[in-house]
Amino acid sequence: MTALRTKARPIPTGNLAQSLQQRRKILWYLSMLFIALVMILPVYYMIYLAFSELGKEFVFPPGLIPDPIKFENIARAPEGTATPLWGFAKNSILYAGLGTLGALVAESMAGFALARMRFPGRNVIFALTVGMLIMPFVATIIPKFLLFSKIGLVDTYWALILPWWFGGSPYGIFLMRQFFLTIPREFDEAALIDGAGPWRTMWLVLMPQAVPVLVALGMLHFAYFWNDLLGPLVFCQTRVCKTLPQGILSNYQATWDPQWALFMMSTVLMVLPVAVVFVLAQRRFKQGFLFSGLGGR
Amino acid sequence: MITNTETVRADAGDSQAESPAFKRPRLRWRRKSTLVAYAFLAPWIIGLVVFYLGPVATSAILSFTDYNIISPAEFTGFDNYEKMITDGEFVQALKVTLYYTAFFLLMYVVLSLFVAMLANRPGRGSGLFRLIVFLPSLIPLFAAAVLWGWIFNTDFGLINYLLEEMGLPRQGFFQSPQQALPLVGMLTFWSIGSAFLVYLSGLQSIPTHLYEAITVDGASAVRRFWHVTLPMLSPVILFNLIIGIVLSFQVFDIAWVLTDGGPANRTLFWVLLIFRRAFQDFEMGYASALSWVLFIVVACVTGLIFRTSRWWVHYEGRSR
Numbered sequence: 013m014t015a016l017r018t019k020a021r022p023i024p025t026g027n028l029a030q031s032l033q034q035r036r037k038i039l040w041y042l043s044m045l046f047i048a049l050v051m052i053l054p055v056y057y058m059i060y061l062a063f064s065e066l067g068k069e070f071v072f073p074p075g076l077i078p079d080p081i082k083f084e085n086i087a088r089a090p091e092g093t094a095t096p097l098w099g100f101a102k103n104s105i106l107y108a109g110l111g112t113l114g115a116l117v118a119e120s121m122a123g124f125a126l127a128r129m130r131f132p133g134r135n136v137i138f139a140l141t142v143g144m145l146i147m148p149f150v151a152t153i154i155p156k157f158l159l160f161s162k163i164g165l166v167d168t169y170w171a172l173i174l175p176w177w178f179g180g181s182p183y184g185i186f187l188m189r190q191f192f193l194t195i196p197r198e199f200d201e202a203a204l205i206d207g208a209g210p211w212r213t214m215w216l217v218l219m220p221q222a223v224p225v226l227v228a229l230g231m232l233h234f235a236y237f238w239n240d241l242l243g244p245l246v247f248c249q250t251r252v253c254k255t256l257p258q259g260i261l262s263n264y265q266a267t268w269d270p271q272w273a274l275f276m277m278s279t280v281l282m283v284l285p286v287a288v289v290f291v292l293a294q295r296r297f298k299q300g301f302l303f304s305g306l307g308g309r
Numbered sequence: 310m311i312t313n314t315e316t317v318r319a320d321a322g323d324s325q326a327e328s329p330a331f332k333r334p335r336l337r338w339r340r341k342s343t344l345v346a347y348a349f350l351a352p353w354i355i356g357l358v359v360f361y362l363g364p365v366a367t368s369a370i371l372s373f374t375d376y377n378i379i380s381p382a383e384f385t386g387f388d389n390y391e392k393m394i395t396d397g398e399f400v401q402a403l404k405v406t407l408y409y410t411a412f413f414l415l416m417y418v419v420l421s422l423f424v425a426m427l428a429n430r431p432g433r434g435s436g437l438f439r440l441i442v443f444l445p446s447l448i449p450l451f452a453a454a455v456l457w458g459w460i461f462n463t464d465f466g467l468i469n470y471l472l473e474e475m476g477l478p479r480q481g482f483f484q485s486p487q488q489a490l491p492l493v494g495m496l497t498f499w500s501i502g503s504a505f506l507v508y509l510s511g512l513q514s515i516p517t518h519l520y521e522a523i524t525v526d527g528a529s530a531v532r533r534f535w536h537v538t539l540p541m542l543s544p545v546i547l548f549n550l551i552i553g554i555v556l557s558f559q560v561f562d563i564a565w566v567l568t569d570g571g572p573a574n575r576t577l578f579w580v581l582l583i584f585r586r587a588f589q590d591f592e593m594g595y596a597s598a599l600s601w602v603l604f605i606v607v608a609c610v611t612g613l614i615f616r617t618s619r620w621w622v623h624y625e626g627r628s629r
Contacts, residue, residue, distance in 0.1 A: 036530075037432075044427050044434065048441045054456055054499060055444050057467070061456075070465055073474075118352045125349035129342055137350065137357075142611070144361045145555055147604055155364035178356025183552065185353060187507070190544045193624050194514060210345050224510040231443075232503050239449040241562075257449055279452040286447050291440055 062089075062277040069272045082273065089277035092259070094266035097278060099251070100259030103169070107244070107255055108237035110173045115180030115233050116226060122179055123188025124214045128200060138189070145182040157246055171247040176233075184229055191225045192218060227293045238286055256282050372597035382594070389598035399599070401574050402582040405490060406558060409578065412494030413557035418550050421501040425508035426538070439509070446502025454566035457496055458483070483568050486575045493563055493576055504549045511545035512538070540623040547622050551611050558607050579603055 061069050063085060064078040090097045125131075126138050156175075157166070165171040179185065195218060203213040219226070244255045254262075260278045264270045347354070372389055376382035393399050428439045448456070460467045461482040469479045483489050519537045528536070539546075561580040564570055570577040570585075583603070587596035 040427065040430060040432070041434075044438050047424055047427065048438055051441050051445055051499065054448065054453065054460070055441075057460060058448065058452070058456055061459075070459070072470055074467065074470075118356075121349045122353040125346045129346040129349070131343040131346040134346070137354070140357060140362070141353075142551075142615075143608065144357065144365075145551070147361065147365055152361065152364035152368070155367040156360060158367075159359075159363070175356060175360045177352065178360065179353025180356075182361075186551075187548060190548050191514075194541075194544055210342075210349070214349075224513050228506040228510045232506065235447055239447070241449070241451060257451060261451060275455075276452070279449060282449065283444075283447050287440070287444060290443060290447070291436075 058276055059280055061272055062280045064273045066271055066273050069276075085273055085277040086281070089274050089281055092263045092278075093271055093274065094263050095259065097256065097259050097263070100254055100256045103248075103253050104238060104256040106169055107172050107240075107253075108234050110169075111176040111237045112230050112233040114173065114177035115184055116230055118177060119180035119184030119188050119229070120214070120219065120222070120226070122185045123192055124210075124218065126185065127189045127192035128197075128214075128218075129210065141182045141185050145186060153242070153246055160247060166247055167250045167252060169253050172237075172243055172253065181233075184233070187225065187229055188222070191222060195221055231290055231293055234289065235286055238282075368597040369601060371594055372601050374594045376593040377591040378593060379591075385594065389595045390602070392595060393598065393602065398574065398577065398582060402577050402579045405575065405577055406560070406579045408490060409494055409560060410554065410557040412491070413497050413560070414550070414553050416498045416501055417504045417553040417556070418546070420498065421504040421549070422508050422542075422546070424501065425505050425512060426534075428505070429509060429512040442505050443502040445499040450562040451566055453499070454563055457563075458567055461492065484572055486573045489568055489572060489575050493568065496563070504553065507545060507549055508542070511542050515541045543622040544624060547614070547618050550614060554610055554614075555607060558603060 060074075060078055063081045063083070065080060065082050090101075122141075126134060126141070160166045160171045165174070199217050199221075200213055203217045208216065239257060240255070241257045241261075244253070244258050248254050248258070260275065260282065263278070264275045371382065373384060373386060374382040375385045375388070424442055428435055428442065445453070459465070461469075463469065463479070463481055463484050466482070468482070472479060481488055482492055515537065519541065520533060523533055523537055559580050560578050561584065564576045564578050564581050565584070568576040570581050579599070580603070583596050583599045586592045586599060
């Protein structure tokens with residue numbers, strides 16, 4: 013495509029076009045570098061603290077790397093200062109994994125119906141969905157807690173996961189609807205001629221094109237569940253289903269000395285798997301791109 | 310699949326009603342469509358009623374009562390709503406939240422688009438760049454708040470240390486009534502990750518042939534942005550704008566962990582005020598009224614944006 017672009021540009025040719033391209037590329041790299049440096053600062057400081065020696069986290073002047081680098085923090089952090097973190101990690105994996113899966117399926121189905129079908133009540137349901145999107149969470153959390161405690165779901169995984177299986181989030185439904193609207197309807201009509209009903213049209217024709225959006229939405233969901241503090245705080249007060257954020261916080265509130273290095277190391281270890289999933293997932297962005305819209309032809 | 314698309318394209322020129330192959334399946338689909346559509350929506354409709362509308366209705370009823378959890382709720386009419394007008398803290402929370410929203414939208418809707426466009430250009434390092442932009446959004450909020458608290462700490466903070474080394478005066482940051490709110494607003498730059506991801510997938514869904522066509526016509530980068538990127542991306546921009554407004558009006562965590570609304574109520578966000586009234590003063594009725602007004606304000610703003618969206622949002626596959 014680059015070759016095509018330079019060839020098609022009518023006036024600047026030869027050296028001039030090349031130097032223009034070159035200058036633009038340098039500008040692009042410089043702005044990326046600047047933003048990357050700004051973005052990485054808090055992450056770097058977090059890692060810095062995580063590898064610092066206990067009690068020497070905040071010495072001045074600070075070096076570029078902690079001195080000495082305490083690698084044993086990696087092994088010490090999961091053991092916790094009061095309770096080991098492994099049990100909390102298992103609960104977090106269950107919550108984030110099952111929650112993400114259920115939410116993606118439900119959101120795609122609802123988004124598809126709202127974008128592609130005509131039926132009485134569609135506008136009402138869409139308006140209600142957007143309405144729920146803007147409802148402050150504090151207004152629903154107390155009645156929700158009362159409901160869950162009445163049917164005995166408080167302090168079980170289900171209180172965390174179940175709401176996401178029933179339609180996921182209004183955010184996801186809205187996003188999937190917006191995305192399906194950008195796909196030309198010719199695809200549906202083609203599937204229709206092949207005899208596919210709406211169910212197969214959605215899963216076999218539209219969903220493969222939605223891979224970039226699904227990956228992005230899945231990442232957002234997973235990261236949200238993984239870091240969610242308020243939900244577990246309200247619905248899971250026993251050890252049975254407490255998640256990692258609760259585990260880390262309770263560990264370091266349990267002692268008079270917060271042990272910052274271990275606190276930060278626990279958080280780093282908690283962020284790491286999500287970061288790895290993101291690296292793996294973002295390759296799919298490109299693959300999804302090949303199949304998306306009419307651009308893949 | 311590709312062949313079929315071509316066939317439909319060719320057919321579209323002719324009269325569609327005359328083609329029997331086209332007519333039959335389309336009718337069959339439509340007859341059952343209401344039932345089928347509701348089958349697709351069934352999980353969400355159950356969730357909508359049980360987890361959203363039910364709780365929302367409950368808190369709506371509570372907003373007309375005086376309720377402290379221990380004694381039964383007492384109906385007081387519009388008292389809670391009248392109280393709001395004279396509540397100085399509410400007026401302050403309103404101002405603080407609007408100020409923050411302006412900051413947040415600049416970061417979340419405008420800046421994140423430019424960052425996403427930087428990342429979308431194929432080239433060495435763009436994958437790493439995406440990871441770096443998204444990484445800060447992965448830091449759990451409780452940890453991020455602790456971290457920023459240390460970095461901007463008035464007495465032991467990294468920034469104040471650097472300022473002193475350079476011979477500049479120390480700053481109050483989170484302890485200064487003038488600086489606390491702008492600082493909290495600027496810190497939202499590190500949480501553009503979700504808007505960034507949504508923009509990125511939107512950018513990647515733009516068909517390349519549109520860019521090829523406009524480039525052949527000799528269009529500059531600015532014109533490519535203005536005539537292809539912006540219109541093709543406009544549904545996604547609408548999405549991020551609405552989500553941005555919703556998120557910023559509900560800001561809570563950072564104030565809760567970092568500033569606790571201070572100094573001098575300068576970071577007293579609306580939801581923080583609701584939280585205090587509900588869980589510290591146990592004025593559940595008044596807190597419910599506060600959240601209802603918040604809901605109405607957000608509903609009006611987003612409703613207005615939706616109204617204007619028909620003038621600036623372009624849908625490729627709009628269903629009529």
